[in-house]
Amino acid sequence: MHTVTRPIVIFLCICLGMLLLFPAVGSPFYTELVTKIMILSIFTISLDLLIGFTGLVSFGHAAFFGIGAYLLAIIFNDVENINYWWSLTLTLSLTGIVALVIGWFSIRTSGVYFIMLTLAFAQMCFYFFFESPHFGGDDGIFLSNKPEIMLGTRQLIDLENEHHYYYFVLAWLAGVYLFLSMILRAPFGHVLIAIKANEQRVRALGYSTQHYKLVSFVIAGTIAGLAGFLEAAHTSYVTPAYLGWHESGMAIMMVILGGMGTLFGAVIGTFIVVLLQDILPNFTEHWKLIMGAIIIGVVLFLPNGIAGLIFSISNRFSSAKKEAGKEHD
Amino acid sequence: MTDIILSTEHLCKNFGGLKATNDISLNFERGVVHAILGPNGAGKTTLINLLSGELLPSSGRILFKGYDITSAPPEKVSRIGIGRSFQKTNILPGFSCLQNCWIGAQSCLLTSMRFFRPAKHLRNVHRRADHALQLCGLSSKRNQIAATMSYGEQRQLEIAMMLATEPELLLLDEPLAGMGTEESQQVTELLKELAKEQTLILIEHDMDAVFSLADRITVMVDGAELETGSVEQIRNSKAVQDAYLGHEEDAA
Amino acid sequence: MESSFYLIQLLNGIQYGFLLFLLASGLTLIFGIMGIINLAHGAFYMIGAYLCYWLTGITGNLFTGILLAIPVSILFGYVVERLAISYLYKRDHLYQVLLTYALILIANELQSILWGNDVHSVPIPELLKGSIQLTDNQAYPIYRLFISAACIVLAVVMYWVIQRTRLGMTIRAGASNREMVQALGININWLFAIVFSMGATLAALAGMLSAPVNSVYPGIGDNILIISFVVVVIGGIGSIKGAFIGAILIGLADTFGKVLLPGMASMSVYALMAVVLFWRPQGLFGKA
Numbered sequence: 001m002h003t004v005t006r007p008i009v010i011f012l013c014i015c016l017g018m019l020l021l022f023p024a025v026g027s028p029f030y031t032e033l034v035t036k037i038m039i040l041s042i043f044t045i046s047l048d049l050l051i052g053f054t055g056l057v058s059f060g061h062a063a064f065f066g067i068g069a070y071l072l073a074i075i076f077n078d079v080e081n082i083n084y085w086w087s088l089t090l091t092l093s094l095t096g097i098v099a100l101v102i103g104w105f106s107i108r109t110s111g112v113y114f115i116m117l118t119l120a121f122a123q124m125c126f127y128f129f130f131e132s133p134h135f136g137g138d139d140g141i142f143l144s145n146k147p148e149i150m151l152g153t154r155q156l157i158d159l160e161n162e163h164h165y166y167y168f169v170l171a172w173l174a175g176v177y178l179f180l181s182m183i184l185r186a187p188f189g190h191v192l193i194a195i196k197a198n199e200q201r202v203r204a205l206g207y208s209t210q211h212y213k214l215v216s217f218v219i220a221g222t223i224a225g226l227a228g229f230l231e232a233a234h235t236s237y238v239t240p241a242y243l244g245w246h247e248s249g250m251a252i253m254m255v256i257l258g259g260m261g262t263l264f265g266a267v268i269g270t271f272i273v274v275l276l277q278d279i280l281p282n283f284t285e286h287w288k289l290i291m292g293a294i295i296i297g298v299v300l301f302l303p304n305g306i307a308g309l310i311f312s313i314s315n316r317f318s319s320a321k322k323e324a325g326k327e328h329d
Numbered sequence: 330m331t332d333i334i335l336s337t338e339h340l341c342k343n344f345g346g347l348k349a350t351n352d353i354s355l356n357f358e359r360g361v362v363h364a365i366l367g368p369n370g371a372g373k374t375t376l377i378n379l380l381s382g383e384l385l386p387s388s389g390r391i392l393f394k395g396y397d398i399t400s401a402p403p404e405k406v407s408r409i410g411i412g413r414s415f416q417k418t419n420i421l422p423g424f425s426c427l428q429n430c431w432i433g434a435q436s437c438l439l440t441s442m443r444f445f446r447p448a449k450h451l452r453n454v455h456r457r458a459d460h461a462l463q464l465c466g467l468s469s470k471r472n473q474i475a476a477t478m479s480y481g482e483q484r485q486l487e488i489a490m491m492l493a494t495e496p497e498l499l500l501l502d503e504p505l506a507g508m509g510t511e512e513s514q515q516v517t518e519l520l521k522e523l524a525k526e527q528t529l530i531l532i533e534h535d536m537d538a539v540f541s542l543a544d545r546i547t548v549m550v551d552g553a554e555l556e557t558g559s560v561e562q563i564r565n566s567k568a569v570q571d572a573y574l575g576h577e578e579d580a581a
Numbered sequence: 582m583e584s585s586f587y588l589i590q591l592l593n594g595i596q597y598g599f600l601l602f603l604l605a606s607g608l609t610l611i612f613g614i615m616g617i618i619n620l621a622h623g624a625f626y627m628i629g630a631y632l633c634y635w636l637t638g639i640t641g642n643l644f645t646g647i648l649l650a651i652p653v654s655i656l657f658g659y660v661v662e663r664l665a666i667s668y669l670y671k672r673d674h675l676y677q678v679l680l681t682y683a684l685i686l687i688a689n690e691l692q693s694i695l696w697g698n699d700v701h702s703v704p705i706p707e708l709l710k711g712s713i714q715l716t717d718n719q720a721y722p723i724y725r726l727f728i729s730a731a732c733i734v735l736a737v738v739m740y741w742v743i744q745r746t747r748l749g750m751t752i753r754a755g756a757s758n759r760e761m762v763q764a765l766g767i768n769i770n771w772l773f774a775i776v777f778s779m780g781a782t783l784a785a786l787a788g789m790l791s792a793p794v795n796s797v798y799p800g801i802g803d804n805i806l807i808i809s810f811v812v813v814v815i816g817g818i819g820s821i822k823g824a825f826i827g828a829i830l831i832g833l834a835d836t837f838g839k840v841l842l843p844g845m846a847s848m849s850v851y852a853l854m855a856v857v858l859f860w861r862p863q864g865l866f867g868k869a
Contacts, residue, residue: 004436101581122447128354140502142470158421175419182444182445182447183444183445183563185448185449186443186444186445186446186447186448187435187438187443187445187448187451187454188442188443188444189448190428190431190432190435190441191432191435191441194421194424197421197422197423197424198419198421200419200422201384201415201419201420201490202412202432203402203404203407204381204383204403204404204415204419204495205404205407205432205433205436205490205494206404206405206407206408206433206494207432207436208402208404208442209404211441211442212441215442247425247452261464
């Protein structure tokens with residue numbers, strides 16, 4: 001378990017400050033890109049709750065992202081005059097219910113079976129949209145009109161204005177981060193982290209670990225649905241590829257590269273991977289080769305990810321300080 | 330009349346053709362240290378696993394204070410007041426001592442499905458975790474990461490985690506396994522201390538420790554009960570000497 | 582519809598099942614013995630298909646193409662095991678998933694560099710062209726029968742190797758208890774390398790055999806990979822018998838799903854898996 005030390009809090013505040021100021025200096029293209037990265041970060045941070053804190057390696061997490069996106073599109077196209085907040089509530093509840101069903105089946109298994117079962121359920125969802133002409137099949141669907149985000153009678157966010165949406169998404173990301181930090185500090189989080197360390201023992205101490213894992217799965221799925229919802233509202237377009245296992249694989253990659261079990265690591269990982277995906281194609285058409293090599297490098301040399309690196313640096317920093325303090329005495 | 334806290338009725342567990350536990354009917358009295366003795370493979374750990382809910386018996390019943398807990402899963406067994414420690418050290422290695430006990434202590438909450446208030450604000454949990462550490466003499470190590478502690482300390486932590494759940498009945502699976510003389514003396518003292526107030530069911534290899542701790546002893550051989558009685562009875566039993574003590578000498 | 586139509590579907594389903602068995606048996610052994618989740622297994626299928634296309638093109642004959650492709654596949658499997666997989670033993674499943682996922686990315690790019698992104702077809706040799714006339718308007722292609730026959734031969738050879746040879750004995754022991762084999766002092770590196778390249782070659786063979794039917798295109802290994810995992814999980818990880826039953830079940834479910842539930846076919850396979858796992862979480866022949 002990591003303890004968040006002061007250097008890390010300072011580091012996180014600097015990152016937040018940079019994100020707050022970025023639209024002032026960044027070009028519209030990069031503002032859009034960072035918006036997209038922050039949406040994906042909400043998705044990967046929710047996966048970190050499963051992989052990094054509960055010890056559930058879900059290989060189908062993209063399904064919830066895709067379902068959230070599709071639900072927005074379906075609700076918006078089929079229901080007349082629906083309020084943005086109502087559609088959000090509806091989307092999150094439905095995604096949560098899907099996560100409950102998939103989780104209920106998957107949690108009964110563990111290890112490889114869990115990995116494969118989550119993958120299989122995600123594929124089921126993928127083909128559900130892929131083969132269904134009603135939802136646009138493999139072409140996906142467009143949102144017929146942009147949702148309007150109102151607060152009372154005032155327009156809160158203008159989706160045409162990239163700065164508006166940027167800050168809207170940033171607020172969501174911060175909110176999700178704080179929410180997850182809160183539940184991880186609460187009794188619930190303590191049990192989750194202990195389950196990851198040694199489930200058998202935690203059961204013997206009196207916890208129905210299955211319930212805790214299921215609740216964790218539903219929370220993570222719902223947050224992933226939120227990310228999908230935000231993405232669909234951003235691009236006005238949803239495709240079955242959102243649910244594909246390549247997406248789930250990339251999400252795992254982002255969490256590991258950033259450093260699992262830290263929440264903020266997932267955000268760092270997402271930034272790095274998406275930026276690489278943006279930059280590498282400028283150099284070569286076969287950029288995925290480089291991507292693959294980077295992933296292998298991470299697995300072999302950086303299993304605790306970048307956050308792990310940051311933690312060890314900050315630990316060295318604070319222990320050096322302690323040493324210095326001792327000499328002073 | 331004696332106060333029976335836990336009893337088993339014709340308890341059997343088969344693994345394929347092997348009868349690991351064969352028709353065990355025992356009564357465990359409140360306030361008594363009841364040791365279960367037997368050579369390797371006698372089915373002692375299987376019995377503990379049946380009592381603690383890790384394994385489901387093939388047949389027979391288990392009653393705790395008159396309630397049938399035969400098919401209760403481990404978490405439920407723990408919740409109703411039966412704590413267990415494991416033979417192979419089974420702790421949360423990356424956690425500090427306090428955090429290890431914390432998880433045990435937190436089980437006093439009606440549910441830990443609490444999402445909002447930070448756990449460290451729960452005074453009651455704090456008190457229980459601290460108390461458990463103190464009992465096991467680990468108070469000074471509370472912030473040390475469990476994996477970095479000595480083997481003996483890890484064994485003590487193993488017991489502390491169980492104590493943090495404040496059980497009525499303690500199932501101890503070879504608490505002295507693999508310990509040096511000094512460490513083992515420390516733990517024996519701890520167990521004696523616990524025995525003053527608690528009911529203990531103790532599986533142990535170390536004969537000296539068993540004879541000094543236990544009030545009653547059951548000897549198991551090949552999954553079945555050979556004899557149950559007071560320390561004196563067992564010490565002088567011909568059958569036990571033949572079956573068990575003889576075994577030890579063969580092995581030596 | 583007439584019964585001959587269903588007969589054809591049945592034959593197709595079984596033939597697809599046989600191909601899946603070639604993939605799944607390797608996958609299940611690699612997991613059962615080496616403890617590795619190998620996402621790159623589909624990449625070997627893809628490589629087999631492309632090798633077959635390439636070598637058949639050069640030699641002008643499918644059979645020589647396949648014969649030449651086999652040693653290349655064995656070598657390739659061996660090299661991948663030594664260079665990448667061997668770092669993953671005893672690592673968490675998470676890292677296995679990740680590293681083998683990276684291997685897929687690399688393999689797909691190499692394929693695109695070497696052979697481009699076009700769809701290629703592989704000609705069926707003269708000998709196996711044509712079909713067997715079942716009724717006036719229903720016929721069954723001979724090449725598909727050939728695939729089934731080849732798979733049966735391979736399965737029998739595999740059965741013989743595993744049941745009757747010393748190597749097979751070690752493999753069986755390893756699949757049921759990995760630690761024991763290590764304790765017996767068998768050279769684990771050697772065993773792992775053999776199992777892995779054997780599995781890889783079986784996957785490549787599946788790719789080669791199906792190349793003339795399905796043609797060869799980028800991403801060909803990705804979908805079949807997931808289906809193979811479904812087969813392995815249904816059958817029970819580590820069980821060859823399970824892989825066989827699972828493969829046939831999935832082959833039939835997929836084929837008949839397409840006929841009876843158009844639009845839901847791909848889902849039916851996953852639904853079958855969910856049902857099996859709900860009933861037996863460790864798969865049909867898996868150990869609890």
